Amino acid sequence: xxxxxINLVAGYGGEPVLRGVNFAIDSGDIGVxxxxxxxxxxxxxxxxxGLIRLSKGSVQLEGEDITNVPPDRRVRLGIGYVTQERNVxxxxxxxxxxxxxxxxxxxxxxxxxxxxxxxxxPLAQKADDVAGQLSGGQRQMVxxxxxxxxxxxxxxxxxxxxxxxxxxxSEIVDRILTIARSGVGVLxxxxxxxxxxxxxxxxxxxxxxxxxxxxxGKNLLNDPEVxxxxxxx
Amino acid sequence: MNFRRYQRExxxxxxxxxAVVLIVLNFGDAYALRMxxxxxxxxxxxxxxxxxxxxxxxxxxxxxxxxAIGGYITMLIAFPVNHDFxxxxxxxxxxxxLLEMLVVVAVVIGITQIHRIGIRGKLKVIxxxxxxxxxxxxxxxxxxxxxxxIERESGFIGGLxxxxxxxxxxxxxxxxFVAYWIGKACLGLRADYLAIAxxxxxxxxxxxxxxxxxxxxxxxxxxxxxxxVPTPNDIGFVAARxxxxxxxxxxxxxxxxxxxxAYRAPWGRMMRAIRDDEVAAAAMGKDINLRRxxxxxxxxxxxxxxxxxxxSFSRIxxxxxxxxxxxxxxxxxxxxxxxxxxxxxxxxxxVAVYIIWLMGEPIMLFLFENVRLYxxxxxxxxxxxxxxxxxxxxxxxxxxxxITLALRFVPNxxxxxxxxxxx
Amino acid sequence: xxxxxxFINKVLISGSIIxxxxxxxxxxxxxxxxxxxxxxxSHADLMTSGxxxxxxxxxxxxxxxxxxxxxxxxxxxxxxxxxxxxxxVTIDVMFYRPLRKRNVRPVMLLVAxxxxxxxxxxxxxxxxxxxxxxxxxxxxxxxxxxxxxFETTTRDLIISEPQVLLIITTIICIVSLHQxxxxxxxGKAMRAMxxxxxxxxxxxxxxxxVVQATWVIAGTLAAIAGTLLALDVVLKPDxxxxxxxxxxxxxxxxxxxxxxxxxxxxxxVGFSETLAVFNWSVLLRPFAxxxxxxxxxxxxxxxxxxxxxxxxxxxxLIAVLIWRPTGIFRGQVI
Numbered sequence: 001x002x003x004x005x006i007n008l009v010a011g012y013g014g015e016p017v018l019r020g021v022n023f024a025i026d027s028g029d030i031g032v033x034x035x036x037x038x039x040x041x042x043x044x045x046x047x048x049x050g051l052i053r054l055s056k057g058s059v060q061l062e063g064e065d066i067t068n069v070p071p072d073r074r075v076r077l078g079i080g081y082v083t084q085e086r087n088v089x090x091x092x093x094x095x096x097x098x099x100x101x102x103x104x105x106x107x108x109x110x111x112x113x114x115x116x117x118x119x120x121x122p123l124a125q126k127a128d129d130v131a132g133q134l135s136g137g138q139r140q141m142v143x144x145x146x147x148x149x150x151x152x153x154x155x156x157x158x159x160x161x162x163x164x165x166x167x168x169x170s171e172i173v174d175r176i177l178t179i180a181r182s183g184v185g186v187l188x189x190x191x192x193x194x195x196x197x198x199x200x201x202x203x204x205x206x207x208x209x210x211x212x213x214x215x216x217g218k219n220l221l222n223d224p225e226v227x228x229x230x231x232x233x
Numbered sequence: 234m235n236f237r238r239y240q241r242e243x244x245x246x247x248x249x250x251x252a253v254v255l256i257v258l259n260f261g262d263a264y265a266l267r268m269x270x271x272x273x274x275x276x277x278x279x280x281x282x283x284x285x286x287x288x289x290x291x292x293x294x295x296x297x298x299x300x301a302i303g304g305y306i307t308m309l310i311a312f313p314v315n316h317d318f319x320x321x322x323x324x325x326x327x328x329x330x331l332l333e334m335l336v337v338v339a340v341v342i343g344i345t346q347i348h349r350i351g352i353r354g355k356l357k358v359i360x361x362x363x364x365x366x367x368x369x370x371x372x373x374x375x376x377x378x379x380x381x382x383i384e385r386e387s388g389f390i391g392g393l394x395x396x397x398x399x400x401x402x403x404x405x406x407x408x409x410f411v412a413y414w415i416g417k418a419c420l421g422l423r424a425d426y427l428a429i430a431x432x433x434x435x436x437x438x439x440x441x442x443x444x445x446x447x448x449x450x451x452x453x454x455x456x457x458x459x460x461x462v463p464t465p466n467d468i469g470f471v472a473a474r475x476x477x478x479x480x481x482x483x484x485x486x487x488x489x490x491x492x493x494x495a496y497r498a499p500w501g502r503m504m505r506a507i508r509d510d511e512v513a514a515a516a517m518g519k520d521i522n523l524r525r526x527x528x529x530x531x532x533x534x535x536x537x538x539x540x541x542x543x544x545s546f547s548r549i550x551x552x553x554x555x556x557x558x559x560x561x562x563x564x565x566x567x568x569x570x571x572x573x574x575x576x577x578x579x580x581x582x583x584v585a586v587y588i589i590w591l592m593g594e595p596i597m598l599f600l601f602e603n604v605r606l607y608x609x610x611x612x613x614x615x616x617x618x619x620x621x622x623x624x625x626x627x628x629x630x631x632x633x634x635x636i637t638l639a640l641r642f643v644p645n646x647x648x649x650x651x652x653x654x655x656x
Numbered sequence: 657x658x659x660x661x662x663f664i665n666k667v668l669i670s671g672s673i674i675x676x677x678x679x680x681x682x683x684x685x686x687x688x689x690x691x692x693x694x695x696x697x698s699h700a701d702l703m704t705s706g707x708x709x710x711x712x713x714x715x716x717x718x719x720x721x722x723x724x725x726x727x728x729x730x731x732x733x734x735x736x737x738x739x740x741x742x743x744x745v746t747i748d749v750m751f752y753r754p755l756r757k758r759n760v761r762p763v764m765l766l767v768a769x770x771x772x773x774x775x776x777x778x779x780x781x782x783x784x785x786x787x788x789x790x791x792x793x794x795x796x797x798x799x800x801x802x803x804x805x806f807e808t809t810t811r812d813l814i815i816s817e818p819q820v821l822l823i824i825t826t827i828i829c830i831v832s833l834h835q836x837x838x839x840x841x842x843g844k845a846m847r848a849m850x851x852x853x854x855x856x857x858x859x860x861x862x863x864x865x866v867v868q869a870t871w872v873i874a875g876t877l878a879a880i881a882g883t884l885l886a887l888d889v890v891l892k893p894d895x896x897x898x899x900x901x902x903x904x905x906x907x908x909x910x911x912x913x914x915x916x917x918x919x920x921x922x923x924x925v926g927f928s929e930t931l932a933v934f935n936w937s938v939l940l941r942p943f944a945x946x947x948x949x950x951x952x953x954x955x956x957x958x959x960x961x962x963x964x965x966x967x968x969x970x971x972x973l974i975a976v977l978i979w980r981p982t983g984i985f986r987g988q989v990i
Contacts, residue, residue, distance in 0.1 A: 049858070075860030083858065089851040092844065100848045103841065104860040146859060292763055294697075294770070358979075370959055377956070418974050422981050424763040425695035429904045430977070432697075433970040436901065444963040562774060569767070623782050630778025636771030637751050640764060 002027045002062060002185040003048065003079075003154050009056035010047045016055065017043045019209035023187065025202060027153065030176065030186045032217065034193035035206035041189040042084065044206065045156050048187070049081045050074050061154070076104050080147030084158040084189075087143035090132030094123055097131050097142050101149030109149065116145040119175060137168030144175065148184075155179060157188045161195075173199060197221045205229075242577060242648055249585050256588070266474035268591055269584075270546055273481035276583035277539030278560075279567040280488055280576060285532035287574030287650070288501065289525055290508040291420075292428040297560035298435030299533050300540030301552070302411060303404030305442055305449060307541040308392060308550040310400035311459050315391020323383035323447075327390070330379045337368045383447040389455075390447060397461040401541040408537020409530045411438075416529040420522050427529075435561065442552035449552055456549035464548075481542055485580065488535070492576050504528060505574070536564075558629055563590060566632055569639045572646025581648055586635075593631065597624045659938050661804060661811040667930045673819050673888060675926025676826040680881035681899060682906035682918035683833065684874035690850035690913025691870045692752070694765040698773035699878060700900040702744060705776055706879030707886035707895060708784055709736035714791060721795055729791035729887050730821055737879045744875030745868055747772055753867075780893045788892040818887035825880055830919060833873070837915065842869050850913040898966070902929070905969035909976050911983030920984065929968045932959040 005023040009016050017040040025031035033041045046052045048059055050071040058067040061077055069077065080101075089097050098116055102109040117124035120141040126134060131142050140160055147155060160176070161169045177199060180186050190196035197203050200217030205226060213226055220226050257265040278296065285291040318324055344364045347357055383390060415434055419427040442449050449455065457464070462476035495501050507514040507521050515521055540560070544550060563586065571582020601624035608614035617623070639646070681703060688696045713732035714721070721728030751768050798817035837843040842865070849856040849866045857863055886895060906925045910917025937957040944953055960967055976983060 051858075072857055072860050072862065075858070081858050083855065086852055087855060089848045089855065091851050092848055096844050096848075099841070099844060100856070100859050100861060103845060103862070150860065290761075290763070292766060366959070373959065373961065374954065374957060377961075418977050422977060424761075425689070425766055426908070426977055426981070428697075428763075428766060429695055429901070429908070430970075430973065433901045433905075433966070433973060436898075436966050437964070437970055440964055440966055444961070558774070562770065565767070565770070617785060619785050619787070623785055626781035626786065627778045629774050630782065633771040633774025633776075633778060636774065637768050640760075640768050640771070641751075641754050644758075644760070644764075 001025070001060070002029075003187070004060040004063075005044075005048055005057070006060070007057040008044065008047050008054055008059075010043060010052045010054045012052070017209050018047060020057070021204075021206060021209065021211050022214075023048070023204055025154075025185050025187060027185050028180055028183045029201040030180045030188065030199055031202045031204065032196040032200035033187065033189045033204045033206060034191075034196060035212070038208075039206040040209040041206055042158055043209075045081070045158050045187065045189050049079060049156055075150055075152075078150065078153035079156065080150060080152035080154070081156045082143045082147045082158060082160065084162065088131040088134075088139050088146070090130065092131055093128050094131055094134070094142055095127045097146050098149055101146035104150060112149055112151065116148060119148075119178065120145055135168075137164045137172070140164065140168070140172060141175070144172075144179075148179065152184060154185045154187065157186065159189055159191055162191060169195075194221070242581075245581055245585070245647060249581065249588070252585075252588050256592075263470040263474060266471060266478055268588065270474055270478040270481055271543065272584045272587040273478060273485050274539055274543035274546060275564065275567060275587050276485045276580045277481075277488060277542060278536050278564045279571065279579040279583040280485075280492060281532045281535030281539060282564050282568045283532075283573065283576060283579040284492070284528055284535065286568055287572075287579070288496070288504045288508065289528035289532075290424065291525060291529050291532070292424045293431050293529070293532065293536075294428040294561060295415075295431030295433075295435035296536055296564050297555050297557050298431070298438040299408040299412065299536040300543065300560040301435070301438050301442055301555045302408045303401070303537035303540030303542075304544030304550055304555075306404035306407045306537075307397065307400035307545055308449075308455055308458060310393050310395045310403050311397040311545075312392025312394070312455060312550075313459075314394040315387060315389065317387035318383065318390050321383070321386040323379070323386045323390075326379045326382050330375055333375060334372060337371055341365065341368050380445065380447040388453075389450045397459050397545060401538055401545070404541030405534045405538030408540070409534030412530045412533030413526070416526045420525045420529060432557075435557065439552060439555050442555070449550065452551075452553060454549055454551040458545050458548050458550060460545060460548075477546055481546075484542065489576050489580065496576065508574075558632065562629075562632055562636075563587075566635050566639070568646075569636060570643070570647060572648040572650065574650035575646065575648050578646050578648035578650075582646065590628070590632075593628050594625060597628055600624070657804070657806050657809040658811045659942055661809055661813060662938055663934070665811075665814055667927070667934050669813075669815055669819070671927040671930040672923070673822060673926075674929065675923035676822055677881050677885050677899070677922075678902050678906045678926050679919040679922025680826060680829060680877050681903035682910065682922045683829075683915050684877045684881075685903055686907040686910065686912055686915060686918040687846070687850070687870050688874050689907065691846065691853070691867060692756075692765060693762040693853075694769065695904060696874075697766065697769045697900065698747075698776060699874065700897055700903065701773045701776035701780070702740065702875065702878040703882030703885070703899065704780060704893060704895050704897075705743070706736050706740045706875075706882035707891055708780055709739050709879065710883040711784075711789060711791065711886070711891055718794060726821070727791060727795060727797070727818060727887055729883060730818070733880065733883055736883060737876045740879040741872040741875035744871040744878070748867065748871050777893070777897075784893060786893055788890045790890055791887050816888065818884060822884040822888060825884060829877060829880060833915060836873075842866065846870060901966060901973070902926075902969040905973040905976075908973060908981075909983055911985035914983065914985040917983055917985030925969050925972055928972060929965055932968045933962045933965055934958060 001024045003023070003025055007020045007022060008018045009020055011017040021040070021044060023031065023033070023044070033044060035041055043052060047054055050069060054067060058065055060066065061079070066074060066077060089100060092100065095113065098113050102112065117127065122138055123141055123145065126138065131139060134142065144157070144160065157176070161172055164172065176186055176188070188196060197217040197220050203215060203217045203220045204211060205213040205220065213220060213223065215223070253265060253269065256268065278300065282293060282296065285293045341364050344361055347360065352360065411434065415430055419430045443451055445451065446453070460473070460477060462480055463473055465473040467473065504524060507524055511521060567582035567586045568579055570586055571580070572578025598621060601620055605616040605620055608616060681699060685696055685699050688699070710729050710732055713735045714728040717732060718728060720731045724731050751772055752765055755764055755768055800815050800817070800820070801812035803812055837847055845856065845861045845866050846869060848859070848861060849863060853863065856866070882895070902925050906921035907918050908921070909924055910919070910921030935956055935958050937953050937955060940953050940957065947953070
């Protein structure tokens, strides 16, 4: 397993939001976390990245326990994280945003930047524009590219397509598939469960901080119970 | 009252009591009474700041300004009438000046309404700005000759000869009025902006009081300020100070009871909710800025009132005597050490810190006398002549140190907020 | 023409001098505000400390200035920069970092900075006393008088050596800061963290290092501004407490976290002050004959009497807070 999160219990003080959830995905797989509002999807992602202290449970990256490793160290270990909002540096140029993603790299990273421009061609033309002036979809590309700059083993994406126009959605989804094909494990939190499960190698359905169903995306889509509970029929 | 539960409070107040007894024995009644009366005045200031900082999380760095306003207004209301002035041409000139200013204000207000005749947007803003600049120019340059005339003929305009208590209340109201405008401008923004603005307004108020000789006699100072109780000239230091202390102690007690009730009332609960979780409070439909404005105005009013009581006690109105150290930061230390959101803590902090502050003087002098002595004995060190003055100035170091240490080690003060007590 | 020269001396030169000081101070304030999210009330006392450090070094190495041909206080500047930068970082470690680690509200850091400023106040007064001191006890302050080649002028343009040094140093500082912020990794990381500190952490930026760099820059600029101000005017303990409000006003006008805005803000506040206290009668008097007879030009005609100069930055500050709290350069903190 690339990442193995076992029995996570976490919250923001008071009642825990996560009440013992499990995730596990392999390299090159796309895992999708879906579920109703307040199910703890974003919290789950944050706790895998170490932004929230776990009160119970453990996180392992390729068998190595990283439960107590702070987030900036997890970046060095190869986890990239894209938050849902405010995920670019608005007053930095696109190129500078990518450089910030590579802050921890000691080697020459300009080829990596070129790779990113290949992966997201629209960014190449905007390389020297300030990120704050880009459209929502382009910003999302910058954010994902920034997280990819460390060549992570695992990429965590929090609602990468929220608020984007359909054209951008399919472009982003396309890129995510490309990224996974290159061997990176991708764990996505999605509001739009149906579309997300279509590309999921493995889907995790959460409700009130617990795993409700875990199965391949296709099986979940076809499972009448999943459909009944929240895919809207 | 449950002793165990309030052990902390009893312990701290008992140690203050011991300190007071020691001071009475060492320095005499008159000194101790002066100290306690001043500490009681500071307790009012600390209560005002507690409302702002402890209840509402507002940072007021301009305590000195509100103290100065309170002090000045009290002087204006209570100081005996200066008959020289009222009989002089200066009074007429001042009246004329005030009338002119009324016209200027009317014109400016008229210009702020020009959107009624169709001038809007940028143009309106620019016109208003130009009008304000011209108005200020006129104000400034018309005032100078009037001020000169008054200063030459009769010194300053004097007071109104009204009761002192009226002056205190007016002082509080004036401070609240100034706070209202400052709050209006800054309360929607981060706490830092309020801090900066209050710091600025305090310096401006001081500059005005210091330089407007026709109003305040400036550096010449005004004394003796009247007291609401018999003064030392009538009944001697001990009795007069005891009377003043009794009066201020009653004031503190009344304010304490009122604030305690407000704190436990729904209004207080709401204020704490806003302080602790602004977003949630806003989501519950509270108008946060309005509430904050209330707290800021109320707190500043109390500071103005306390300042009035404090300045009256000193019997001298000296604009240069207002310093950020004594009238802003000392109060901060009192509140931070005492316990930010606790009225009892604020009162304890005020008395305890004031005692330490006063005792710091002889202690510092003693310490540095020894430094000088042993420095010259052992190292043949020639101390600078102003070493003692420097030693007193250096007390500010300890004020600063106390603030940083309190933040780090007793972030909730020695007598912390007791949430449990309200439910 | 004499009047015009008077205007240039009193407004253009004075304005750029004080404006440069404000700009240097405001850059330090705005960077700290942008990165650490609090208004650093101790910045002005940091400047004063820098000036006193230079004074001490100048006293220790009195021969240095004459050898190079510049004021000794200026020559020892690198030393004071080194010390003050290290000092600023130390203060952070001792007083601010423990609070940050506890995740307190940023306004608590502001309160701590008040504590720090009072401590600096006390230390300076204890060791240096309150009497003013001059850097030019043993060295002469060079003053350049530039004769203006018009027949009608008798006045000279006057600018002193420290003032020239101040303007040159300010320009050097601004250019190198620009290079640092746009060319180096650490500089870009500073801008990134000022933009969005959580994202900086998530990106793997070493935020502790960025914070340190911020204090080093703040200390450096404070040492420069404090020393040059003391060289130009005089060295006294409350030298810079009066600067606090104008510096904050400049930083806010420019937009918090915007160093270039701080420069513009500093100059704006500086020039507004000098224009406001300038005696406009001087410029009007030559035209007295063109006015109708009943108009009498008073001997003093200014917007604000010099004693009330502090009103100017305050009014600018309030105006900006009311109309455009993000500042003219759209800073990110409101």
